[in-house]
Amino acid sequence: MNTHAQHADHVHHDPVGAKTGMWLFLFTELLLFGGLFIIYAVYRSQYTSDFHHAAGDLNVWMGVTNTVVLLTSSLTMVLAVGALQRRNGGLAQFYLTSTMFLAGTFLLIKLFEWSAKFSHHLYPGSEHLNSLPNGEGLFFNLYFMMTGLHGIHVIIGLVVMAVVNNRIQNGTVTADNQGILEYTGLYWHLVDLVWIFLLPLFYLTN
Amino acid sequence: MEHANAVEHHPVPDRTQLNVFVWLIVLTAITVTGSVLYPGRIGTSVAVIVTPIKATLILMYFMHLKYERPVFVVMFFVAIGILATVLGLTLVDYLYR
Numbered sequence: 646m647n648t649h650a651q652h653a654d655h656v657h658h659d660p661v662g663a664k665t666g667m668w669l670f671l672f673t674e675l676l677l678f679g680g681l682f683i684i685y686a687v688y689r690s691q692y693t694s695d696f697h698h699a700a701g702d703l704n705v706w707m708g709v710t711n712t713v714v715l716l717t718s719s720l721t722m723v724l725a726v727g728a729l730q731r732r733n734g735g736l737a738q739f740y741l742t743s744t745m746f747l748a749g750t751f752l753l754i755k756l757f758e759w760s761a762k763f764s765h766h767l768y769p770g771s772e773h774l775n776s777l778p779n780g781e782g783l784f785f786n787l788y789f790m791m792t793g794l795h796g797i798h799v800i801i802g803l804v805v806m807a808v809v810n811n812r813i814q815n816g817t818v819t820a821d822n823q824g825i826l827e828y829t830g831l832y833w834h835l836v837d838l839v840w841i842f843l844l845p846l847f848y849l850t851n
Numbered sequence: 852m853e854h855a856n857a858v859e860h861h862p863v864p865d866r867t868q869l870n871v872f873v874w875l876i877v878l879t880a881i882t883v884t885g886s887v888l889y890p891g892r893i894g895t896s897v898a899v900i901v902t903p904i905k906a907t908l909i910l911m912y913f914m915h916l917k918y919e920r921p922v923f924v925v926m927f928f929v930a931i932g933i934l935a936t937v938l939g940l941t942l943v944d945y946l947y948r
Contacts, residue, residue, distance in 0.1 A: 661920075668923055672930040679934040686938060687945050709883050713876065720872040723863070723913050730862040834913045841905050844879075845898035849886035 660824060667828040671835050674798075678839050681791050685846060688783045695780020700850035702767075703788070707758050708848030711751050712840065718747035719837040722830045732820040734813050741810045741826075744833065748803045755796055759789075788847050795843060798836045805829050861918060871912040878905050 689696045725740035762785075766773035769789050774782055809829050812818040818825055878901050885897030911917040916924055 664919075665923075665926075668926060672926070675930055676934060679938075683934075683938050683941050687941060690942065690946060705883070705887065709879070712879055716872065716875050716879065719909065719913050720868060723868045724865060727862040727865055727868070831914055834909055837913075838906055838909050841902060841909070845882060845886070845895075845902055849882065849894065849898055851886070851890055 658822070658824070663824050663828070667831055671831060674835055678791070678794070681787065681794070682842065682846075685787050685791070688780065688787070689850075692778075692780025692783060695778050696784050697850055699777075699781040699784035700847060703848050703851075704758065704761075705848050705851070707754055708844050711754050712844050714747050714751045714754070715837045715840050718744045718751070719834050721747065722833050726823070726827055726830050729813065729818070729820055729823045729826055734816075734819065737826070738810055738813050741806055741813070745803055745806050745810070748799055748806070752796065752799055752803075755792065755799075784847075791843060792847070795836065795839055798839070802829070802833050802836055805832070863912065863915070863918065868912060871908050875905055875908055878908075 721740045721743040725737045725744060728734075728740055729737035762768065767785060768774065769786055774785055777785070806829060809818060809826050812825065882898050882901045882905075885901075886894030888894075889897075910927070916927065
């Protein structure tokens with residue numbers, strides 16, 4: 646119980662418990678996106694040619710660029726965690742800020758992509774979308790739904806990263822208390838993981 | 852004290868993570884090339900094979916599962932198992948009704 650005495654004046658830390666909790670949360674996220682993947686799988690099997698045709702309207706290169714942006718942001722995120730564990734808070738902040746910058750870049754590209762679709766009167770509930778063949782309409786609705794839900798996750802990640810960055814700055818998150826950065830990292834990699842699957846499902850289906 | 856910290860203080864070398872990143876980019880390039888040059892069956896097959904490999908790399912290295920206690924991996928497979936079961940049952944229902 647040596648540990649207890651030394652930590653008596655601190656908040657009780659339970660890294661394994663905390664990490665288990667974070668993973669359980671990530672599983673619920675996985676099942677949330679998983680539900681949408683199931684809907685996608687069913688309708689793609691029913692409207693295969695419509696899906697292929699509709700996917701041709703998406704810009705492959707925007708999707709690929711965003712994949713590279715997100716993968717890079719995942720790298721800077723693990724580097725941030727590593728830097729803090731090696732007690733280099735400044736470097737950790739640099740990497741974390743880079744991650745935030747890349748997350749912003751991702752959203753910006755997404756914004757261009759969506760506005761291009763909107764300007765072609767292609768958005769959920771639009772007359773044009775409703776006039777498309779069944780399968781194509783489903784494809785675009787799923788596209789907006791899934792990339793939209795993913796985008797919300799990116800925005801949440803951005804906010805959380807800003808908070809963590811601030812806490813590293815004021816010294817509440819340190820090498821000895823780096824859990825929150827590590828869990829933010831786990832969340833961010835999950836966001837990346839989901840995108841890895843969205844790329845072939847929507848952009849590379851043509 | 853040592854035990855409590857043992858869980859937290861094992862930074863994976865930056866070099867390892869950099870290698871993983873390079874592989875992820877290479878695999879992305881393979882997937883994209885596959886589906887741009889060979890749209891259809893071949894392109895889809897490449898994506899179906901390569902995407903899970905990318906996911907595994909992210910889970911093992913970036914998300915650290917390779918270095919965690921086995922129980923985390925078991926938990927992960929339970930979650931994926933549930934998803935796969937529901938997906939399988941749904942597809943069987945739709946394809947054979």
